[in-house]
Amino acid sequence: MKQLLVFVKKEFYQVFRDRRTLLIMFGLPVAQILLFGFALTSEVKNARIAISDNAVDVNSLQIIQKIRASSNFLVDSDPINPNQINTVLKKGDVKCVVIFPPGFGNDLIHLGNARVQIITDGSDPNTARTLLNYLTAIIADYQKEISTPEVLPYSIITETRMLYNEEGNGSLNFIPGVLALVLMIVCTALTSVAVVRERELGTMEVLLVSPFKPVMVLIAKAIPYLILSLVNFLLILLLCVWVLHVPILGSIVLLFLETILFILACLSFGLLISTITHSQQSALLLSIMGMMIPTLVFTGFLFPLENMPLIFRLISNLIPARWYYLIVKSIMLKGLGFEYVWKETLVLTGMTLVLLIISMKNFKTRLS
Amino acid sequence: MMMKYLLQKEFRQLFRDKAILAMMFVMPTVQLIIIPLAMNFDVKNINITVVDLDHSSLSQRLITKIGSSGYFRFINTSASYKEALQSIEKEEADLIMEIPDGFERNLVREGSQKISLSVDAINGTKASLGAGYLTTVMADFNQHVRADLDGHAIADGPVIDVTYSNWFNPSGEYKYYIVPGVLVLLLTMIGGFLSALNIVKEKEAGTMEQINVTPIKKWQFILGKMIPFWIMGMIVFSLGLLVTRLIYGIHPAGSLAVLYLFASVYLVALLGFGLLISTYSDNQLQAMFVAFFFMMIFMLMSGLFTSLESMPRWARTIADLTPITHFIKVVRMIMLKGSSLSDIKTELGYEVIFAILLNTWAIWNYKKTA
Secondary structure: OHHHHHHHHHHHHHHHHOHHHHHHHHHHHHHHHHHHHHHOOOOOOOEEEEEEEOOOOHHHHHHHHHHHHOOOEEEOOOOOOHHHHHHHHHHOOOOEEEEEOOOHHHHHHHHOEEEEEEEEEOOOHHHHHHHHHHHHHHHHHHHHHHOOOOOOOOEEEEEEEEEOOOOOOOOOOHHHHHHHHHHHHHHHHHHHHHHHHHHHHOHHHHHHHOOOOHHHHHHHHHHHHHHHHHHHHHHHHHHHHHOOOOOOOOOHHHHHHHHHHHHHHHHHHHHHHHHHOOOHHHHHHHHHHHHHHHHHHHOOOOOOHHHOOHHHHHHHOOOHHHHHHHHHHHHHHOOOOHHHHHHHHHHHHHHHHHHHHHHHHHHHHHHO | OHHHHHHHHHHHHHHHOHHHHHHHHHHHHHHHHHHHHHOOOOOOOEEEEEEEOOOOHHHHHHHHHHHHOOOEEEEEEEOOHHHHHHHHHOOOOOEEEEEOOOHHHHHHHHOEEEEEEEEEOOOHHHHHHHHHHHHHHHHHHHHHHHHHHHOOOOOOOOEEEEEEEEEOOOOOOOHHHHHHHHHHHHHHHHHHHHHHHHHHHHHHHOHHHHHHOOOOOHHHHHHHHHHHHHHHHHHHHHHHHHHHHHOOOOOOOOOHHHHHHHHHHHHHHHHHHHHHHHHHOOOHHHHHHHHHHHHHHHHHHOOOOOOHHHOOHHHHHHHHOOHHHHHHHHHHHHHHHOOOOOOOHHHHHHHHHHHHHHHHHHHHHOOOOO
């Protein structure tokens, strides 16, 4: 036990000696959570929209006025004529064009039926669809206003409640996602490099001839990173609560325990990478460049997992961040207890054990 | 003359490490083939659970109508709201629709009825699109019901028909949007990470000192690092274009020459950025972390996955200051809309400025004294 303490101390010295890396290690996740917490949103706001008003009458102007009033749109001040649409959309800033045909208001009042045409930039299909939804709602609203004020019979009114996110905070989903992503990449990279570096420098041999068990050498390496990652996590949580105003609804103790488990899983994964690579460069490239996009995609915070083909859903099960993301979402944002996350916890525990066993085995055969 | 030897050295180093060379070409190709298949954002399958307290023929009709709209998948029917909420907590359902007791009877008697929808709003896009679709389906259903109950259509007053078309991508397929973006991202990662690791590796290995004592000029050194990566980058880019064409069937609508012109300027800017990180770092871990930090920003703030306009002004300024934002925009413009050189000249201007600025900075910061 005393020996272990000595080794842990050595590792801590090594970590603290490199001030710059330490600064990066803490600064990076903090800056990222802040940036993304404020900047990322799944809503569509301030979309630039052009209007081709060939009618210029009371009704078309009233509708344009309504569109202008919405915070979702930024209406271009100069109206365009229909043969400019292609040019405008190709420039790429305008996402959508609304066209009022000649005699719009006249048709509407006298014939009781008029037509508005909307052309969207389909190269971004989701934004296109969302904008179309907004515009249709605005026009339907206007139609209701000008029609007879009496209440229509047999109306089915839908009331929509936004669960867990009443203010419609568009960045809520990204916080647990970015948290899982950053913790995973940072922990994996740190451990894999810590081991490979000792091997590159030849100091690993020195450690292994000491009367200390090889397993203990690895445990001693993992402890400082575990502690630093937890401090990091605490920092991120504080920022979430005080700066981003995202409350922690569930139990903080449970959240911490789950985080320790997740960090352990990542550390074991880093260990595994270190046993299969020979240089710092390849360890880093594998743990950061190789893992970044798969982790981002398969965590499920950007792209719904259930839309993926079966094979990808199976692959996503292998990514620890995916399970941690679910856990954080349930505990932090939904305020649920352990009975809702025990399955995910079990999976993470199993993963950690398997990763540890494989890397221990690799580690031993390598050195004999 | 000096350049020739320098380049010879760099190319030899590059070709010597077969593992890294393979990673450079295989990783982006494989990821480009696989990843876009997983990035399907078409919101089609919204899981819905129904609490039908009415059990009338009307509520059954409504449920059938929603089921046939194609956007929703019924996972179960719950006996109470509480039970339905459990499905949401377990992540099985995204949306609860609650039909109140006496819905059909009261609709006829009182003239109006409320149906409440509760959406899991943590994922904003899915929530708003899901609720949007459902509201549309209900409005349509409502018109039919009204016509049925009244026997004749009620004059609703003036009607505005909205017709729409999605240009450049009429069927609204997400792959056209995401594949060009992922291509740019992969190119950026390869170029950015490898160039960031490069100079710092020489520092750690000690070979930097040997170069410092030669009469090589600072700009020659940076240029010597740049050229091999630039060539590799262009090869990776061409491979990627081939994949988008063969696997995804996306043919660039615009001119390939303009695309290559832009890519070549972009690579100079990107590699300059990587080398700049490298000149500032003490060891490979640092370089990689700093590069990772910027890659995250590039990935999440460049408009690759989320729309740029929705971000606050300061975030848009940051996005404008990253070279990748303009490249992603331009690749989409050229490949999908067939935009011409004059459409993208502002973005090209940005990219040229980045290229000059970043490389000058890298040369300036590389000091030949240790």
